[in-house]
Amino acid sequence: MRVMKFGGTSVGNPQRIEEVGRLVSDSTPKIVVLSAMSGTTNDLVAYSEYLYKKDHSKAKLLLESMRNKYYQVADELFQSEEYRSHSHRMIDSHFDNLDEFNRDMFTQHEEKTTLAKGEMISTALMTYHLQEKGITCALLPALNFMRIDKDQEPDNYYIRENLQREISQYPGINLFITQGFICRNAFGEIDNLKRGGSDYTASIIGAAIEAEEIQIWTDIDGFHNNDPRFVKKTSRIDELSFNEAAELAYFGAKILHPTSVRPAQDKNIPVRLKNTLDPDSPGTLITGKVTGTGIKAVAAKDGITAIRIKSDRMLLAFGFLRKVFEIFESHRTSIDMIATSEVSVSMTIDQTDRMNEIVSDLENYGTVEVVPDQTIICVVGDMIGESRGMAVQALEALRQIPVRMISYGSSNNNISLLIKGSDKIEALNSLSNHLFQGR
Numbered sequence: 001m002r003v004m005k006f007g008g009t010s011v012g013n014p015q016r017i018e019e020v021g022r023l024v025s026d027s028t029p030k031i032v033v034l035s036a037m038s039g040t041t042n043d044l045v046a047y048s049e050y051l052y053k054k055d056h057s058k059a060k061l062l063l064e065s066m067r068n069k070y071y072q073v074a075d076e077l078f079q080s081e082e083y084r085s086h087s088h089r090m091i092d093s094h095f096d097n098l099d100e101f102n103r104d105m106f107t108q109h110e111e112k113t114t115l116a117k118g119e120m121i122s123t124a125l126m127t128y129h130l131q132e133k134g135i136t137c138a139l140l141p142a143l144n145f146m147r148i149d150k151d152q153e154p155d156n157y158y159i160r161e162n163l164q165r166e167i168s169q170y171p172g173i174n175l176f177i178t179q180g181f182i183c184r185n186a187f188g189e190i191d192n193l194k195r196g197g198s199d200y201t202a203s204i205i206g207a208a209i210e211a212e213e214i215q216i217w218t219d220i221d222g223f224h225n226n227d228p229r230f231v232k233k234t235s236r237i238d239e240l241s242f243n244e245a246a247e248l249a250y251f252g253a254k255i256l257h258p259t260s261v262r263p264a265q266d267k268n269i270p271v272r273l274k275n276t277l278d279p280d281s282p283g284t285l286i287t288g289k290v291t292g293t294g295i296k297a298v299a300a301k302d303g304i305t306a307i308r309i310k311s312d313r314m315l316l317a318f319g320f321l322r323k324v325f326e327i328f329e330s331h332r333t334s335i336d337m338i339a340t341s342e343v344s345v346s347m348t349i350d351q352t353d354r355m356n357e358i359v360s361d362l363e364n365y366g367t368v369e370v371v372p373d374q375t376i377i378c379v380v381g382d383m384i385g386e387s388r389g390m391a392v393q394a395l396e397a398l399r400q401i402p403v404r405m406i407s408y409g410s411s412n413n414n415i416s417l418l419i420k421g422s423d424k425i426e427a428l429n430s431l432s433n434h435l436f437q438g439r
């Protein structure tokens with residue numbers, strides 16, 4: 001069995017939905033994971049913001065324009081009156097439900113239900129479309145098997161057992177459709193795997209069914225060696241190792257959700273990135289194998305805050321770092337980068353909701369400085385530590401840009417550099433010119 005995940009653009013209009021229908025309807029057994037149609041989750045986020053602000057008229061306008069857009073999609077996608085009215089009823093049931101939130105109290109609970117609607121609608125549309133074409137398939141509701149625990153981690157045992165049970169209800173069926181992104185939490189409430197989370201769904205499902213391959217279909221021909229949103233000349237990488245891909249995804253390569261590599265890596269399942277707009281292109285293959293040496297790619301993660309704590313008490317003191325780390329642990333905030341000197345330690349975090357508490361706890365141990373709006377540039381490749389001059393090349397490329405922190409040598413495949421957010425585009429372009437000329 002394989003898993004095929006299609007992102008928002010891949011199901012972004014009726015033609016694209018038909019194209020995905022063609023791509024999935026051969027006889028190989030598969031679970032197809034779909035995102036919401038592009039733009040929908042952003043709209044649902046905007047809708048939630050209006051409701052939190054009690055801006056009922058703007059909320060209503062947005063909702064009705066979304067509802068009309070979906071009617072149009074349905075009218076174009078379906079040939080028969082039967083399927084058109086069937087899909088209009090499905091669309092109405094979701095939008096009527098959303099409309100109720102505009103009249104009642106709106107809390108985090110309703111917000112999570114709101115955000116889930118995009119995937120519910122896209123999967124229903126795809127299932128009807130395949131059925132109208134006479135292709136046998138079944139819709140597996142993700143809320144019946146996808147679950148995170150109280151630490152927000154996938155509850156793998158629950159997922160495996162419940163997914164198997166769902167599948168076993170359809171003997172002889174080879175094509176299953178399910179929602180990416182959405183899940184239930186430890187309390188059984190509707191929740192999600194964070195923005196871009198459909199990749200994570202695909203990987204978790206792939207691991208649960210021990211799939212032969214997990215395919216992530218998107219709007220670009222694979223993993224590129226730099227961020228195509230900010231750098232003009234980038235090129236596709238044929239193969240990456242799990243570690244390289246995980247590092248790049250975690251440090252900002254939007255093509256993969258930050259934690260989506262790990263479930264596949266745990267079960268050694270190949271992940272293939274493919275382009276829906278050019279299905280014959282080979283894409284990028286991510287496996288346990290390390291190929292090539294040298295720097296392969298760079299990525300950038302925005303919204304980073306640097307925290308430095310300076311203390312004479314650190315000098316020759318045992319257990320100072322443990323105390324510092326415990327503060328972050330107690331506030332459930334993870335540290336991305338760290339650098340130490342005799343009397344100070346600098347760290348970066350990307351989650352700032354507990355910032356004030358963290359700073360006030362750290363102040364018990366020394367002087368604390370907080371610098372927001374930083375970016376981590378992550379340079380990834382194989383054996384960076386051992387290849388001659390790799391770090392020098394990366395630093396040489398950033399000669400004109402002030403670097404606040406460097407992390408190098410903790411693994412064989414990564415150098416991380418902390419710069420000001422406003423220097424990011426220049427840094428990515430300069431790295432591209434220095435490292436990937438001619439590629």
Ligand code: ADP
Pocket residue numbers: 006007008009010035196217218219220222223224225226227228229252253254255256299
């Ligand atoms: P989907 O909706 O299919 O999940 P995303 O927008 O989440 O698609 O991810 C694909 C986009 O990721 C590409 O269009 C590209 O702009 C962006 N991207 C950022 N970094 C990279 C990279 N290193 N390689 C390829 N694409 C990247």
Ligand code: ASP
Pocket residue numbers: 007008035036041042118180181194195196197198199
């Ligand atoms: N629809 C969700 C989002 O836009 C999940 C995804 O597309 O992966 O974030």
Ligand code: MG
Pocket residue numbers: 007196199254255256257
């Ligand atoms: Mg995505």
